[in-house]
Amino acid sequence: MSSRIFNFSAGPAVLPESVLQEAADNLLSFNSTGIGICEHSHRGKPFMAVAAEAEALCREIAGIPSNYKVLFLQGGASLQFSMIPMNLLTPDKTADYLVTGAWAEKALKDAKAFGQTHVACSSKDANFNYIPQQVSYSPSPHYVHFTSNNTIFGTQFRTEPAGYASSAFLVCDASSDIFSRPIDVSRYGIIYAGAQKNLGPSGVTLVIIRDDLVEAGSSKLPVMLQYRTHAENESMYNTPPTFGIYLMMLVFRWIKAQGGLGAMEARNQAKAGRLYEYLDDSRLFKPTAERSSRSLMNVTFVTGDEATDNAFIKATESNGFSGLKGHRSVGGMRASIYNAFPPEGVDALIQFMKDFEAARS
């Protein structure tokens, strides 16, 4: 086993070591077939079994009702930003967007091409460092779109948005916190997530979509951009990203072995809790997100002095920590501690920060 360091990357991000080891063992020959996992036909029995298990485990872990489809697509959340309104909006319909970060802004911008949009709230006034409590929905939105976790700004919805007209349904970009806690899928019309934070490698996008919405899009849309194409063909209208689906299956197995989403939530609360607790106590480091909006996935913090931030980041990099530099639009530091990030890495970081702080005081 090669020596691994603590990888705080915001995405692509750390994956469970056992998952990577199993993948490595199957690259030249998957399950002793004599053919590597990337080399198997997507129509052959070995890969079909992988895809079936990936879907079954996804359904089991998240408790996905039978009237939802589970799709493995390409193009990332960014393609969903257009595909969702392309299939669901029309010029006479309005979609409400909760603008809590840069990705929510992009989703909103892309939706404008297909129908009416309404900004139900925005935290741009404070560089997105909070999740607004005041939300003004339009009278009867077709759907309400939100970004459950804001990777760049370190904020996260504690619970689903509420208070919108009962005819509307939720659409959620859950790219950076999917399966980090239990989820009541029945409250959503669509949940989508790029895999590269909590689920697997980049290049595969999980879409959980209610059956009626699968059929909602015009059949005149480009065939690859209709949900029904992928639903009717069980995500194999064309060649799917097989390695990504395989890694997702292994990650789902790992989540199940950890105890499922409840256990993931407890683990994530403990990890982030220790880090925020230290940050609240620290005289050097300060968390940037408002307390009630803090993300369990991305912990953003600053010292208040750019030179000190840079000195700290440099020090982490020469001591076995990677990826702690914050996004340029926030500055400072960001510790991305997704599901697979090991608790001992958080403890090691806290100790390192304590030592760094002590050496300066």
Added chain:
Amino acid sequence: MSSRIFNFSAGPAVLPESVLQEAADNLLSFNSTGIGICEHSHRGKPFMAVAAEAEALCREIAGIPSNYKVLFLQGGASLQFSMIPMNLLTPDKTADYLVTGAWAEKALKDAKAFGQTHVACSSKDANFNYIPQQVSYSPSPHYVHFTSNNTIFGTQFRTEPAGYASSAFLVCDASSDIFSRPIDVSRYGIIYAGAQKNLGPSGVTLVIIRDDLVEAGSSKLPVMLQYRTHAENESMYNTPPTFGIYLMMLVFRWIKAQGGLGAMEARNQAKAGRLYEYLDDSRLFKPTAERSSRSLMNVTFVTGDEATDNAFIKATESNGFSGLKGHRSVGGMRASIYNAFPPEGVDALIQFMKDFEAARS
């Protein structure tokens, strides 16, 4: 090293063993960084170097002129079927399509939504077992689309289509024979290919596109479906399929080490040549593609008797050969022998066929 068998899969397909071994060695720690190749941020130096090398090698191997962009996209050739006409066609423009197989038919169908189309030739009359010599172009097509190799039917263009108006440019779906022989990129406007046959794993699509065509699409199109988005951001507008790009880079290194595209062509001619030579001599097996249209990538053949075909396929599967069953629309057998398929596998198959034939006579 696990025991590998001869994998004749049409795609995803066999990859060079050395490439897979290197990928396996880097899944837990890429280049001794302590972070696996799937876990590296696409914005970090280690992966940026991979992406840069992938592009540089691609340009070097194929001799791509400087006025072309090299893009690594998602969605497969199937998304290009729509993205190309979406960006290049308008209702007043006509695109000519050479219909030489099922994938060409799909490309044609998807183009109809965006402009005028003209079927310049079709070999559907003979279940696509040949590449038409007679092509009737429209007076001034905007572009001429062809599928350089027809995976299902085992046919391949020997040279580019010619004889169309000089104002037009070629657009080629080269998914199943890209980089199997030298290519004069300057004759094309766009060359695109899903990676999963000759370049890498499924889930990444290579698009080589002339600069003026990058800018041709309306800026009102969904941002992810504009070529300029990906060109301006060097294929990193959103998170790219990093593992796929990494494997492609390794495959490009492998092609270069083999001697480049000229060497690949010689190797492919030798492999396919031996197999066709045996098929022409055989009294049991007959090739299905017309002689002048035979593919060097996918060799299709039948015995003329379905029961014998099935007995043969079953026999191959219990003797270390996989994936020889033909596509259902052709029946019989198909030996996909892409770049990475080892010459000794072709010889082993020929010997096995000879033995099978001898045992029956």
